[in-house]
Amino acid sequence: MSLVTCDLSISLDGFAAGTDQRLDAPFGDGVGDDGHDLHRWMFDTPEEHAAELGAITEAGAFIMGRNMFSPGRGAWDLDWTGWWGPNPPYHAPVFVLTHHERAPVEMEGGTTFHFVTDGPEAALARARAAAGEKNVAIAGGAATVNQYLAAGAIDELRLHVAPVIVGRGERLFAGLGHTPLRLISARCTPMVNHLTYGRA
């Protein structure tokens, strides 16, 4: 059965990004200086986390927030095609939640960015249709994940918890009320704890 999944790297104190998201951050990944620690496991020791890394991009369609697509940009920029270069790692349709209409942007390798202006529910319906038998992945950022969590729409929340306190930034679970979850799987390593949760 097709699932709605979500992979998110967070700090031990629950932040998915630092406060200083911008495109000229040291690693150019738009997650902010503080946030880089959260993604160290991907960049420094990918071979140790091959299964988890592979699972992140195996979905048949993706949904992301506008701020993940173009972090730190005040205005909508038609020249901007994401920070992943000409061949993004998705290789599938990516539905970007935004208030600004824009024609789809076809990238190399099978990734096409579609801009959805009628809300997260509509984006999920379009992503499900595009994914077919495959999963739909909520790619981030935290605000977008929180919207889908609040709606009870996420079947597998795959957290990658880095051993760092960040102290500020975009918080996963912000605004959510009491929600019991169920641990599906756990694999803990010095660099990161991979914890997958589902609905209780």
Add this chain to the structure above:
Amino acid sequence: MSLVTCDLSISLDGFAAGTDQRLDAPFGDGVGDDGHDLHRWMFDTPEEHAAELGAITEAGAFIMGRNMFSPGRGAWDLDWTGWWGPNPPYHAPVFVLTHHERAPVEMEGGTTFHFVTDGPEAALARARAAAGEKNVAIAGGAATVNQYLAAGAIDELRLHVAPVIVGRGERLFAGLGHTPLRLISARCTPMVNHLTYGRA
């Protein structure tokens, strides 16, 4: 070598207690309705977590905040001797951080509550002296733990992370800045993830 440890049950979103701490909460444990989910592993399946439970009270001295000693009480109450009954589980000196002078309260089983009015550093010095070769445990609540974390005083932070989003209450790590940590050990179960961190 004697260590400063801290055991704290938290929700997946980092809360150590709900907002409604009071003595007439359903389980009388002073952690609030929301907070009860955090301690379910202790009460429902203690045999599965015997090692972690045993480790919580093996220290030679304990430190706790005034709000943990007498949650939800507006005024200092000389009749109050904690919510653990006549024989508290500490069996050792417990140093309670407070602004109110009070004579020590000797309980059954070796627990004596000492009231410390000259701050967390003084409390730690007294607890170390009392513990001798044994560890000193920061018993909680979150505000007290955060003070000692900010001071870099905790050698082993033993988190017991329940699979629940609580959404509000007293937050572990509140007010802390960027702090890298080091995973010392991890044991994950459906009821709770036991994660021990030290300084990086």
